[in-house]
Amino acid sequence: MAKPLESEQNRMKATEESESRIITSFSDLQERILEKGKELFRLSDSFEDGFFSTYRLFSKSLLFLENRPLLKLQAFRFADLFPSLSSLSSISRYIRIYFVETPTELPKWILLFLSVFLSNRLSSAFVALGAKIGIQLTAKFFILGRTYGSDRKKILSRYKNGICSTIDILGEAVLSEKEAERYTSEYLVLLEEISKDKELFEIRNSKFPGEPTGNVSVKCSSLYSQLDPLAHESSVTHLIEKLRPILKSAVSKNIFINLDMEQYETKDIIMDTAFRIFADPEFQDYPHFGIVVQAYLKTSQKDLQKVIEYSKKRKYPLTVRLVKGAYWEYEMTQAAQKGWEPPVFLIKSDTDRNYEECSVLLLKSYPHIRPAFGSHNIRSLSSAFVRAAENSVPENFFEVQMLYGMGNSYKQAIRSLGISVREYSPIGEVIPGMAYLVRRLLENSTNEGFLKNINANSKDRERLLYLENPKLK
């Protein structure tokens, strides 16, 4: 009788021990992530007044919209509308409709100022012009420039400062094959311009010896107007044919090509396209290809496993840019209207947690996948760094990607840790690029972490280093 009891007690003891070990190692891990985050904050403070500080000014001015929900809504609606306004008089008319005739939390004196100025044709033109310049300036924080050729200086100066870039082309939705052809030729021109840039070549050679000639992010929906999940097979075949000349050109010029992700409904099309075309004899031994995994998707871990298995079979590993995803509102409305289970996590902290789990999957696949952590959330990045060290993944094997125009001091801080940083740098017309801008603005004001990271005082921002757990609440 005594024996089984004893063994039971032993077993219980053993479980307790292993549980407590898990708890200590869990809290130990959290501790290390916290420390890494604090270190990044400290480092970023030392770069604060460094060479990029305009963003701080911008983000401070964006703070004006905090706690003014009606004004924020109108401001975003106005930014969304702006590309359609063709004259100063229509701009001023809409300023009146959106900000004077619609109640917002605008301070009375501004309102008074606006209504006085808008009442007269000449002064209203001034208001309109002011708004136009303001919006264009704002857009320029996030949009590199019109074309690579015209605005390459900005890219070069960032390379000089140790920050690489991946360039993407902004624009309107592609509604026809004619429009798609225009984008294809824009990508080809971009590749051509990058490869011919001697100055870039020199900087790259001296500062980034391992780096390919350039890095371009391709939006598949801009290459084929008839992408349709129902017509999966034909979408994949067409997309492959559309991508072929771009990939060919990139391979001949040694330029990295990343296939970006968009809406959930096109995810499988893009993944299958990538798997098929990257395996093409022409491209199978090319080292510079990448795709994206969006951690806000519930399917992301499963998809990531597929990518890992695929990449294992390649001569050179694929790069996976791990992001959280930028179409959350869109996916939620689509799902609601069609009566579907949303494909995305409903709670932000679930996405954050999944991002960390995906990071671990990526790092554990070393050396079969090159991870590119696309995030501005310092907690998410710290966790990736800590786990990279835990899995003995060398720091030059992965990189961090952040958006052009955002979080510059953090980019410098990460660079100083010896980790590569790449900027996602959009080029295109500023006005049609506005949709991108609206998404960036939304991100900057609703993303729990980022804007608050930047603007919060040091005590508040440390709070953002904890992965919230709603179950513990």
Next chain:
Amino acid sequence: MNYHHNSNFQNETLRDFSREEERSILNKGFVSIRKEFPIQVYPIISGKTKKSSLIVPTQNPANTSEKIADIHYASIKDAEEATKYSVQFFETWKSTKPDIRIGFLKKAANILRSQKAELTALISLEVGKGIKDIDAEIAEAIDFCEFYAKEAENIFQPRKRDLLGEENIYTYIPRGVTLVVAPWNFPLAILCGMTVAPLVAGNPVIMKPAEQSSAIAFKLFNILIEAGIPSSALHFLPGKGEEIGAYLVKHPEIHTINFTGSRAVGLGMIREAASQNLKFVKKVVAEMGGKNALIVDEDADLDEAVIASIQSAFGFQGQKCSALSRIILLESKYDTFKNRFIDALQSLKPGLPEDPSVKVGPVIDSESKTRLDGIASQFTSKILSKLKIEEGQKHSGHFVEPIVFESEDPSSPLGQTEFFGPYVTLFKAKNFEDAMKIANNVDYALTGGIFSRNPKNIQYAKEKFEVGNLYINRGITGAVVDRQPFGGYKLSGVGAKAGGPDYLKQFLEPISITENTMRRGFIPET
């Protein structure tokens, strides 16, 4: 909380075709339905299959060499017999507990749900509709069953207003035998909604499906019988509209005519019903047509407006009463819209609708094709762009080239006549008020829409746009049961909106019963 704002009705979910599994089930549906071809479609009266002396085959409109069904047309004698049995069964059906009738509808919804793949394939092959449109249509048919079942649950709860010594009840009784004359363009959903509503209300129904879509109608009829609807309450009469349809419209035992189709036929039915000398007023519920417009404001999001216009104008080759046929553009947006719209049209792929990458299929039959080709040649000078369809394709099916016209005269047929095909005309307006005038200056009031980010214009449209269904910043087709009850006024129709709160009541007569419960000296306890 205000329960009017949100019903607990759940719409049927659409299939997610980004899932490989859904696509493969769909393919199997095509394989299995083709094994049944040619489907034999008979008149069925009180459960008895009738012989016919006239058998008309139907073909796949996209490939006329493929035979879909043999339709055994019903005769006048069959129509007479169906009416007789309906009248005989009326009292029984009327006194059947509403719960039992409601149960049949719920069962029917489940059967429809289980046969989505085969139904999709059959609709695609018999009328040439695209797969996503069909998916929405099947969901709509299921919604009609579920929604009218739910509505019946509420309606058959008597409304009580009792006072001391007086009891008042307000309740409904079914009207009588209902004739359902349905169109081919929503061969499943419209026929289903038009049939199950009078049935659940307690009226026997005679189904007269469209000639062109009788095979789908026959499937639906069988599903309803399988769901438990007594064979004496529901009779199936495929056949010629001009013959048995016209005969039944005049029949003195038919109380209600539930019609969806052309304006000429609908108005004819109303005239006929009004001129009859009966002991009741024959009621005609008619959904007829539209000349639907979309206004694109100067501040519109063109990415969205162009895509929505393409879908609304060319979806199912424009063969929807809600289809877009007039685009009214503010001057400053005209050229940009025009170019993007034309290019978008040119990027659509014509072909067999069963091919998921095809966006432009055939029109329903050769009669339709001849009529549409006639319109195209009449307005050749106004053609802005035309999607070329290869000769081979045109010979193998009833293909019509989708056209974008341009006109300065909104009072011409391009701005006034319903074409029921893949034709859309662009008009220019000076300002938003002008655009609204053009939009409203037609005989119809069915669907309409605007693309605008100006809250004033949006408000103006809400107040002034003469349409039964107004859509703002989205396409103008694809109404969803309960969320967007569907139907028009002016010459677009008469009667309540399908999938809305008033629809069932059209097949019922409200009665009020008052009882004085006071007896000399005492009031019974309540």
